[in-house]
Amino acid sequence: MIYLDNAATTYPKPPQVQNAVASAIYRFGANPGRGGHAMSMATAEEIYRTRAAVSDFFHAPGPECVAFTMNCTHALNAVLKGLLKPGDHVVVSCLEHNAVMRPLHKLEGQGVTVTAVRVTPGDNDATVDAFRHALREETRLIVCTHVSNVWGIRLPIGRISAMAHQYGIPVCVDAAQSAGIFPVFLEEDGIDYVCAAPHKGLYGPLGTGLLITACGSGLDTILEGGTGTNSLSLSQPEEMPERMESGTVNVPGIAGLRAGLAFVREKGTERILRHELEVTRTIYRALRHLDGVELFTGEPDGAVFAPVFSFRVRGLPSEDTAAALAQQGVAVRAGLHCAPAAHSFMGTLETGAVRVCPSAFTTGREVQGFVTAMQRVLRNSQAVHKEKL
Secondary structure (H helix, E strand, O other): OEEOEOOOOOOOOOHHHHHHHHHHHHHOOOOOOOOOOHHHHHHHHHHHHHHHHHHHHOOOOOHHHEEEEOOHHHHHHHHHHHHOOOOOEEEEEOOOOHHHHHHHHHHHOOOOEEEEEOOOOOOHHHHHHHHHHHOOOOEEEEEEEOEOOOOOEEOOHHHHHHHHHHOOOOEEEEOOOOEOOEOOOHHHHOOOEEEEOOOOOOOOOOOOEEEEEOOHHHOOOOOOOOOOOOOOOOOOOOOOOHHHOOOOOOHHHHHHHHHHHHHHHHHOHHHHHHHHHHHHHHHHHHHHOOOOEEEOOOOOOOOOEOOOEEEEEOOOOHHHHHHHHHOOOEEOEEEOOOOHHHHHHHOOOOOOEEEEEOOOOOOHHHHHHHHHHHHHHHHHHHHHHHHHO
């Protein structure tokens, strides 16, 4: 299989990640922090090692700032529903995933107001100004994606954060598509809340998520329960990370996450980015010369775009294009990608698009295989069109 659906989740996982998950099931089979016996303590130590590794990777103030969640969506919900109250106003970009927009839609029914600002790709001044002009006296939060999961458009999160802090407004960054590819640093970028999907650019297992913040004690909780600490009290702990971690955590997933982080560190984020950009540009250039293919963004360059883009074949539903590719062993994703706002921005809400995203493991041979498969799709589509005429 030629797997180019890495924006959804990276595949394959590195061997060390697979080994870490399998080993954790055997070595760390006890509940961390819920027992004084050797295996429970060993499991708790593995959780802490991963917490410390994540803190170091994202330049957080300390391991206590790292909470493990079910996924990035869970982390975003924890911030949005834990911070926003009736009467509050929140500013988002026009490219947000439904992991942001659906929770906000529910909060709108409870009296929260939302303003979506238009991003100008390649013009960071215009983008930052759009966020600035959307602010109100009652603005409580800016939440924005770092990289669009559909178009690969990169937002200037450091500048947006610096601007927001001039007005005392916290910033939450959805780093689902950027963590492991671009630097996402809490302190240097001035980000208050980072929500990440380790199963993507960090090459961790599915079912893992991260909420990284030094402000966790200021969030109301959306989930309460056992934390292994202060069990006599019925109130959820105020301190991070226990405040955001109720119940048993995904120990095999967390162990795999630490191995994924080690893989990314060993390869180097800059090296991974260079490789993925080279692959993406090669595919983009090949598609640009194929009659019938419609591209919507400029060539991915790293400054404005991440190594992911979407296209469509004129006259062919995007789902049919993906299905035709799947029949040839090529895995891509078509449709609206859980991001109708991003498709509305580009004018593809009615048609959807086909997304291509490589990984650190994508080879030149796979790229050629994808291009060949696309040539067949186009020939077959044109043949069907002629028959109808």
